[in-house]
Amino acid sequence: MQFSTWRWNRILAFFGGVGLLFFAPWTGLSPALPEWTIDVLLSVPFGLCIYGFTEQPRKVIVQVPVGTVLGIGILALYRASGVLLF
Template sequence: MQLSEWQWNRIFAFFGGLGILFLYSWAGLYQVVPEWAVDVLMSIPLGLCCYGFTEQPRKVIVLIPVGTALGVGVLILYRASGIHLF
């Protein structure tokens, strides 16, 4: 396999996702930002890592972090209103 055949955008996306995860934990984001916001922000590195691992196009991969963020947001709204699903 030639070096020019590698999909560098996917490799950089994967390592970028890992870097963001490391940055979140190193910076102590839970101390500065509310917990619910960090839970929603965690969908960004998840999407980058998924893009790095799969062969799916970007438009499909964008749906993963957006759907995760919306799902976490809905759970947070339920929990704030007193409804505990689990």
């Protein structure tokens, strides 16, 4: 198998996502930011890992972290307004 036939963009996306997931706890941002912003920021490396594993096109994979961000944002707005869903 030749190196030129490898899908380097997917390989680098996977290792970049895993690296960011392990790097995030050591950044020291957790005490300074609200909890929901950390969850939003961690959806990006999660999307990179999914892109590295699957054969889906980028447009489909982008929907996963964007949907996660929107869902967390809506829950944060509900909690900020005093409505506790769970």
